[in-house]
Amino acid sequence: MEDLRWFGFEWQEGPDCGGPFAPYNQSERMEVYRAALEKLRAGHFIYPCTCSRKDIRSAARAPHAEDDEVIYPGTCRGNSELRMTNDELNSKFEIRNSKFAWRFHVPDGETISFVDGNCVEQRFVAGKDFGDFVVWRGDGVPAYQLACVADDAAMQITEVVRGADLLVSTARQILLYRALGVTPPAFFHCELMKDEAGIRLAKRHDALSLRALRARGETPESLRRNWT
Numbered sequence: 001m002e003d004l005r006w007f008g009f010e011w012q013e014g015p016d017c018g019g020p021f022a023p024y025n026q027s028e029r030m031e032v033y034r035a036a037l038e039k040l041r042a043g044h045f046i047y048p049c050t051c052s053r054k055d056i057r058s059a060a061r062a063p064h065a066e067d068d069e070v071i072y073p074g075t076c077r078g079n080s081e082l083r084m085t086n087d088e089l090n091s092k093f094e095i096r097n098s099k100f101a102w103r104f105h106v107p108d109g110e111t112i113s114f115v116d117g118n119c120v121e122q123r124f125v126a127g128k129d130f131g132d133f134v135v136w137r138g139d140g141v142p143a144y145q146l147a148c149v150a151d152d153a154a155m156q157i158t159e160v161v162r163g164a165d166l167l168v169s170t171a172r173q174i175l176l177y178r179a180l181g182v183t184p185p186a187f188f189h190c191e192l193m194k195d196e197a198g199i200r201l202a203k204r205h206d207a208l209s210l211r212a213l214r215a216r217g218e219t220p221e222s223l224r225r226n227w228t
Contacts, residue, residue: 003210007220021155026147029154033142036150036180037102037135045179046135047080048100067168071131072103080105102136104145104175112171117188119164124171133172145169149176157185164189165200193227 001016013019023029040046049072056070108127115121124130135146142150148169152160167189177184192200201208213223 003214006214007210007223026142026151029151030142032150032154033136033147036146036153037142040104040135040146040176040179041102043179044080046102046104047076049076049079049103049132049134050100051075067130067165069130069133069168071127072133074132076103077105077132099138099140101134101138101143103132104135104172104179106130106132106172106175112174114170114174114184114187116167116170117159117186118191119167119189122167122170124168126171126175130168130172135176145172145176149173149180149182152185153177153180153182159186159188161188161190163192165192 001014011017013021013024015024018024026033037046051072055075056072106126110126111123112126113121113123133145134143137143151157170187170189174184194200203209
């Protein structure tokens with residue numbers, strides 16, 4: 001937030017200034033996420049999964065979605081019809097002291113489409129372009145997809161602006177909005193910033209951060225001028 005303020009961004013609500021939909025820290029919004037998870041479970045949209053990342057990667061011919069997430073082979077899909085209490089589930093699926101995760105059962109073969117404000121019409125086929133995805137991690141924390149959708153719904157978000165690397169995630173989230181009975185917001189996916197070699201800026205590539213540029217003596221004005 002310090003870097004964003006230095007760069008010139010201002011906001012009307014958030015974790016540092018409050019607002020009508022507080023709290024804004026996700027660690028303080030667990031009740032919202034648990035309510036969404038229970039609604040998905042009651043509607044039989046999710047199932048417990050005991051597969052590790054290694055199990056999934058080693059699956060035969062494990063394909064990848066466009067965002068490079070391994071497409072889940074459906075190993076634990078048979079658990080989707082279970083009718084158990086949370087304690088019973090914990091007892092049945094706790095393996096090697098590791099809790100199970102919850103996965104969303106995608107409708108194989110269905111085309112999920114939406115019109116993006118920047119990237120025009122997008123179409124992704126469930127089960128082909130992306131597979132069953134985690135909505136609640138084994139360590140008791142909501143996964144990215146569920147947290148986004150639950151927050152958008154609770155905060156009455158009408159437009160989401162983010163990077164084009166999340167286009168496939170939007171297809172996943174549309175399924176969650178539908179399962180939760182919520183109207184999706186409008187989406188605008190921006191092109192990603194890239195370096196001189198055409199590689200997207202990312203921490204894992206040691207891309208320069210705003211903090212590093214600040215330390216180098218750059219000013220917000222010079223950065224904005226160079227990026228236009």
